[in-house]
Amino acid sequence: HLWTSSGSLPITDGPAPRPVIGQDSVEVLGASYPRDDFTNVTAKILDKVGRNLHNQPHHPLWLIKERIKAHFYSSYIGRWGNPLFSVHDNLSPVVSTEQNFDSLLIPPDHPSRKRGDNYYLNRTTMLRAHTSAHQRELVRSGLDAFLLAGDVYRRDEIDASHYPVFHQMEGVRLFTNHEVFSKVQDGHELSLFEAGGRRTPQKQETHSLEAVKLVEFDLKNTLTRLITYLFGDDVEVRWVDCYFPFTHPSFEMEVRFQGDWMEVLGCGVMEQELVNSAGAGHKLGWAFGLGLERLAMVLYSIPDIRLFWSQDERFLQQFRLPDIQQPVTFQPLSKYPPLHNDISFWLPEESEAGRESFTQNDFYELVRSVGGELVERVSLQDEFTHPRTGRRSQCYRIVYRHMERTLTQDEVRRVHQQIEHAAETELGVQGRY
Template sequence: MLLKKQLNQTSRHSIVSALEIGGVKIAKDDVVRDDPTNNVPDTIFTKLGLQLHMRDQHPLGILKNAIYDYFDMNYSTKFVKFDDLCPIVSIKQNFDDVLVPADHVSRSYNDTYYIDAQTVLRCHTSAHQAELFRKGQTHFLVTGDVYRRDSIDSTHYPVFHQMEGVRVFSTDEWEKSGIDGTSYAAIDLKKCLEGLARHLFGAVEMRWVDTYFPFTNPSFELEIYFKEQWLEVLGCGVTEQEILKRNGRENNVAWAFGLGLERLAMVLFDIPDIRLFWSTDERFTSQFSEGKLGVKFKPFSKFPPCYKDMSFWISDAFTENNLCEVVRGIAGDLVEEVKLIDNFTNKKGMTSQCYRIAYRSMERSLTDEEINQLQWKVREGVESKLKVVLR
């Protein structure tokens, strides 16, 4: 309701920076605001609406469609597909509806992008699960871009793509099997996902690892033995009965899984850096074709990195995620990694940290002048926004 009110207000004004996702019109002022409860930078707004997973010739789109093919072949098109749901959701949708505890770290401003105190950019596609239950959906796949404040390195990016899968069972389905509903759902889940892993990776060795998620019980992670190492493929489990009960499904059981498309695509296509998924360079985009899963990426160049170190005294309020947000906001995708290389506390109890920033473009060589200017702006931004004392 809050979002609709805001959208109605902004629609009266002529705003150039506007887009539409899933039938919802979104203006920049709906997402990036001068508000103490807002921590969404311009760089994140520019990623909204790009929908990489909907591009059939993009690695993420190719992978998504390959997963769709598996479910269509094995479940006679039972699974309804949603890949254009609006990523702006309420706190209730993102956390409460999937039983994320009130004190869970993911609720913090350090980890999540808040539009206001009650509205966020979704952290996971599970944010739509309860709503779809209430609409009567029993077999569905939800794919979309998700947003998390995170570290900077070759495998982490503040925007990535997830797929959520859910299947609901009726009482009749498990009672005739002679086992309880939870066991029935868990057996079916594992059978389904082992088949998916074979569909994507071939005849690989697999293993199940018990884990914990707030929204499933029991919960599992599926790992495959790929290129001589164990690789986590996805997380899953039997949906907590409380979620079903709250959404009119108290007589059912269900399973759910979630996987990161970038994580799998980097393995399947041999893509070494997560920033490449956002590249518009034809030397990258031309290597992939619709329906061609697992074509190995051929590096078109490897430009040298430039390293710059920055040391400062921190306060109790300092976090590495905030540092990464400042650096990314200034350097964008030219920053490859931000890494803590030194940490010490003096006799007065003051703590100093030194971070090494690696600058590298995926498409061209950076000049010394360009890097020096970036580093100077980063130093200024870190000092003014994070209230640290540079050394």
């Protein structure tokens, strides 16, 4: 629940008060954060905090989350007959930069930390960019097997499959020496760890190759079973080697969908340094993360990511199923015609400090703030450098389409003019009309 701007107690009945961006502070989810030179969160983004689509019964994202939960609950049973994996889907999206980056061994100069790619409340606090921000604290609390779901926030391009707020689900599983080798003959003679080892593409320095191969097999087997459960027995799966700062070796799983290979999740053997820092240094683990929107768009044939935020009953009622396992294919609402306008401008000069004074994500964010859900796509059409002055200009095409009604030319023209004006006053560009 959110605080009111006067700092009164959270209201538990009725709609929560809206978050507030003040001159000196940002108030969200019952706390106030001082603003500084890193603050870049917008009112439109803060409006989404607390919506928790993944926890709204019968929402398509809730359906996917519940199906994944049901699979893990039924497939993995603990020694006493209880579910092996616990589920955490209510953790606050407001995290420290230490949680979001440092706890996951993301180096200080890593590009993923850039202000242009994230929503910062201030230099030390942000809206989480991935649910992995909570991995260390959950392992530290003594959990060996858990699923985690939540909303995550990233400044990004604008098209049918990208939105600044989306939802992730991830899983973590830790193993003791006995659990890894219990089914291996003479397994008691084997160890998770080895002294003086070297990091190779197959394993980390401290891990034994035997342990890593068994954990990797368990990870891939677990995820293949999950995707088969979601997509059906005839789904084709392949594994691609990749890199993440917090796992090694790391993999992406791709499924063949409508003739193309599509990446659906990332995973790997957890970096031992991360596990050690969470107080579980005698264990070895795996982790995976997937995007709920991506799965829902594929499984339910939802064509545009903006639809997940729709309040339109024609959309929502299609997912009110008596049984979460019942297949459903989204029947499109009427496809309303798009309207598009172009915007061209000269970019501002580089700042004296050499810091980039304009980034594409800044422009996308401004278009989102002004145009909101009316904007379907923004694409860079043309770039030009003046041969004499060296000044650079860019031209973007903005496609407008409402999900629930037909837009008028006049309505779009007014919004487009607001975007032109805001780009000049807020981003320091100079229009070319």
